Amino acid sequence: MISSIAELISDRIGAMPAGERRAAQTLIANYPLIGLKTVAEFSAAAGVSSPTILRFVARLGFQNYPEFQSALQDELAAQLQSPASRTLNPASPGGGAVSPMLEATLENMRETFRHLSDKQLADIAAKLAERRGKTFLIGGRFTDPLARYMAAHLAIVQPDVYHLAGQESIWRDRLIDMGKRDVLVIFDIRRYQDSLVRFAETAHQRGVQIVLFTDQWLSPIARFARHVIAGRTAVPSAWDSSAALFVVAETLIGAVTRQLEADGAKRIRELEGLR
Amino acid sequence: MISSIAELISDRIGAMPAGERRAAQTLIANYPLIGLKTVAEFSAAAGVSSPTILRFVARLGFQNYPEFQSALQDELAAQLQSPASRTLNPASPGGGAVSPMLEATLENMRETFRHLSDKQLADIAAKLAERRGKTFLIGGRFTDPLARYMAAHLAIVQPDVYHLAGQESIWRDRLIDMGKRDVLVIFDIRRYQDSLVRFAETAHQRGVQIVLFTDQWLSPIARFARHVIAGRTAVPSAWDSSAALFVVAETLIGAVTRQLEADGAKRIRELEGLR
DNA sequence: GGAGCGCTGTATCGTATGTTACGTATTTTG
DNA sequence: CAAAATACGTAACATACGATACAGCGCTCC
Numbered sequence: 001m002i003s004s005i006a007e008l009i010s011d012r013i014g015a016m017p018a019g020e021r022r023a024a025q026t027l028i029a030n031y032p033l034i035g036l037k038t039v040a041e042f043s044a045a046a047g048v049s050s051p052t053i054l055r056f057v058a059r060l061g062f063q064n065y066p067e068f069q070s071a072l073q074d075e076l077a078a079q080l081q082s083p084a085s086r087t088l089n090p091a092s093p094g095g096g097a098v099s100p101m102l103e104a105t106l107e108n109m110r111e112t113f114r115h116l117s118d119k120q121l122a123d124i125a126a127k128l129a130e131r132r133g134k135t136f137l138i139g140g141r142f143t144d145p146l147a148r149y150m151a152a153h154l155a156i157v158q159p160d161v162y163h164l165a166g167q168e169s170i171w172r173d174r175l176i177d178m179g180k181r182d183v184l185v186i187f188d189i190r191r192y193q194d195s196l197v198r199f200a201e202t203a204h205q206r207g208v209q210i211v212l213f214t215d216q217w218l219s220p221i222a223r224f225a226r227h228v229i230a231g232r233t234a235v236p237s238a239w240d241s242s243a244a245l246f247v248v249a250e251t252l253i254g255a256v257t258r259q260l261e262a263d264g265a266k267r268i269r270e271l272e273g274l275r
Numbered sequence: 276m277i278s279s280i281a282e283l284i285s286d287r288i289g290a291m292p293a294g295e296r297r298a299a300q301t302l303i304a305n306y307p308l309i310g311l312k313t314v315a316e317f318s319a320a321a322g323v324s325s326p327t328i329l330r331f332v333a334r335l336g337f338q339n340y341p342e343f344q345s346a347l348q349d350e351l352a353a354q355l356q357s358p359a360s361r362t363l364n365p366a367s368p369g370g371g372a373v374s375p376m377l378e379a380t381l382e383n384m385r386e387t388f389r390h391l392s393d394k395q396l397a398d399i400a401a402k403l404a405e406r407r408g409k410t411f412l413i414g415g416r417f418t419d420p421l422a423r424y425m426a427a428h429l430a431i432v433q434p435d436v437y438h439l440a441g442q443e444s445i446w447r448d449r450l451i452d453m454g455k456r457d458v459l460v461i462f463d464i465r466r467y468q469d470s471l472v473r474f475a476e477t478a479h480q481r482g483v484q485i486v487l488f489t490d491q492w493l494s495p496i497a498r499f500a501r502h503v504i505a506g507r508t509a510v511p512s513a514w515d516s517s518a519a520l521f522v523v524a525e526t527l528i529g530a531v532t533r534q535l536e537a538d539g540a541k542r543i544r545e546l547e548g549l550r
Numbered sequence: 551g552g553a554g555c556g557c558t559g560t561a562t563c564g565t566a567t568g569t570t571a572c573g574t575a576t577t578t579t580g
Numbered sequence: 581c582a583a584a585a586t587a588c589g590t591a592a593c594a595t596a597c598g599a600t601a602c603a604g605c606g607c608t609c610c
Contacts, residue, residue: 010392017587022498028390029491029505033352036311039568047498049589054569065568066596076351077308101526102388106381113377142427145420152417153514237529238536239428243522251376254512261513292557314598324559329599340598341566555608563600570593577586 004075006031008060016059019048023056032072039065100236105243108232112244115230121248124211124227125255131158133181136208138164138171140196143187143242146213146249150185153253157260168195175199180207188212188219189233189240200224213245279350281306283335294323295331307347314340375511380518383507387519390505396523399486399502400530406433408456411483413439413446415471418462418517421488421524425460428528432535443470450474455482463487463494464508464515475499488520 006028013024026046027035034042043050054065062068128135135154139147144165151163164171178184184203188196197220200210204224212225215233222228231244281303288299301321302310309317318325329340337343403410410429414422419440426438439446453459459478463471472495475485479499487500490508497503506519 010394025503145424149420238532247518257513
């Protein structure tokens with residue numbers, strides 16, 4: 001049973017030629033408002049010509065464009081009258097594994113932040129924003145991309161940010177550059193990697209301040225860490241989810257950027273100039 | 276301060292003549308949809324003539340009817356995109372910047388998945404699980420870590436998964452390995468990178484199927500993409516958020532893994548043995 | 551009760567919008 | 581590799597929509 005136009009589209013999008021598919025995609029991306037505008041505006045937004053839009057609505061089974069718009073309006077009217085039904089997904093019947101996955105992820109995030117006080121985050125942000133020393137980031141097998149993501153942003157708002165990549169021997173050699181004033185951000189979730197634990201221990205002995213992103217069971221690195229962020233990772237999937245940690249990382253990136261705004265703005269302008 | 280048109284109306288309805296007041300009342304009663312229809316329909320619903328409707332919108336301060344409709348649409352767009360912000364009280368007062376950030380991120384995810392049908396995800400997962408060709412992944416300046424993250428997982432459950440890294444010239448050379456049966460997963464959000472667009476175009480010409488992760492404004496690559504995932508990226512921060520795309524990526528990873536479970540399980544055991 | 555003013559609807563006009571026909575480019579098929 | 585079929589855009593077309601001029605009606609205030 002197809003109840004909404006959005007469903008209708010995703011049902012038939014596979015059988016559409018390229019141009020009409022672009023129309024479909026832009027409509028889904030800005031659903032449903034772009035469809036209430038004129039054909040010209042719709043076509044411009046999709047980057048195709050007007051006739052393509054008309055062929056697109058014709059393929060959906062509408063006689064003409066106004067009829068298509070009326071259908072969208074009716075749908076909108078139904079939504080607006082029962083706002084509650086809108087937040088929920090129209091119930092995947094055959095048990096698509098999407099909703100449970102999303103729900104679990106959202107719950108993980110709420111739970112993660114519930115155990116994370118504003119003050120903790122502010123402290124960590126302040127530490128990362130400190131310009132006295134260098135910042136190193138490193139991650140495990142699956143979490144290294146998170147370290148990269150954070151490094152890519154932090155490196156823009158402040159100098160001396162380094163992501164440690166490649167073989168273990170390479171980053172172990174970088175230990176020589178690390179000292180008391182430096183910060184090491186480590187991502188490590190199950191199954192915890194011995195190499196990272198050893199690395200953290202040595203860094204700790206050199207007086208490096210460690211910020212650890214881990215799961216709720218805490219990597220052994222927590223033992224050496226100055227700050228520990230414990231994110232929920234359990235989802236109905238074969239894999240653990242790093243999404244909660246990702247959001248914490250983004251939150252910290254935002255907080256650090258705000259703190260460095262004065263200096264950072266100048267720096268960002270300089271970088272823009274360099275491109 | 277008057278923010279919505281509904282407020283504007285109730286503010287001035289007292290100073291209106293009878294006919295226009297009827298127009299105002301029917302608009303409020305069927306807000307805002309009747310205002311998106313034609314003047315003729317609006318006038319019929321209100322039981323007045325067309326010019327009365329036009330005088331009504333003129334009195335509200337609009338130059339013409341289309342301008343009035345655009346205002347209604349903008350208002351609707353704002354509502355649809357942040358249903359939470361309207362129902363929730365505007366701000367937690369003592370407000371560390373944490374909770375707005377989290378709220379926005381959660382909302383982004385709900386919104387992203389609302390525009391993403393189970394079928395679409397299933398289609399993409401099926402495509403990624405196909406073993407006929409190779410899978411390549413690449414990302415932009417800030418999104419490349421997402422490509423890495425996805426690649427790290429996919430590479431475990433199936434062979435021939437390659438993350439394209441390093442300099443442009445390097446991955447451009449890899450184009451020679453790509454053909455019709457292959458899939459290219461691209462992450463590209465604002466500001467869209469020319470190098471990626473060029474790369475996508477060439478790959479597309481070679482018949483490679485492109486799966487695009489982008490933001491709601493759609494990277495120009497959408498033009499060449501077989502599948503487009505449009506994630507919401509706006510958060511109260513200096514940076515855009517890739518969290519919603521990250522969650523979609525995790526969902527897909529889970530779905531692909533499930534599909535390959537039979538083969539995949541064996542493969543994973545083999546890999547475990549190799550460590 | 552009459553004159554003036556304001557509100558409203560009818561009828562007409564210009565235009566922006568949706569529609570269609572046709573030629574070209576691209577893809578698919580034998 | 582050729583030929584057919586499909587898809588896409590340009591440009592001309594027709595319609596329906598919003599805008600406007602004008603006349604009729606009711607109301608208010610002298």
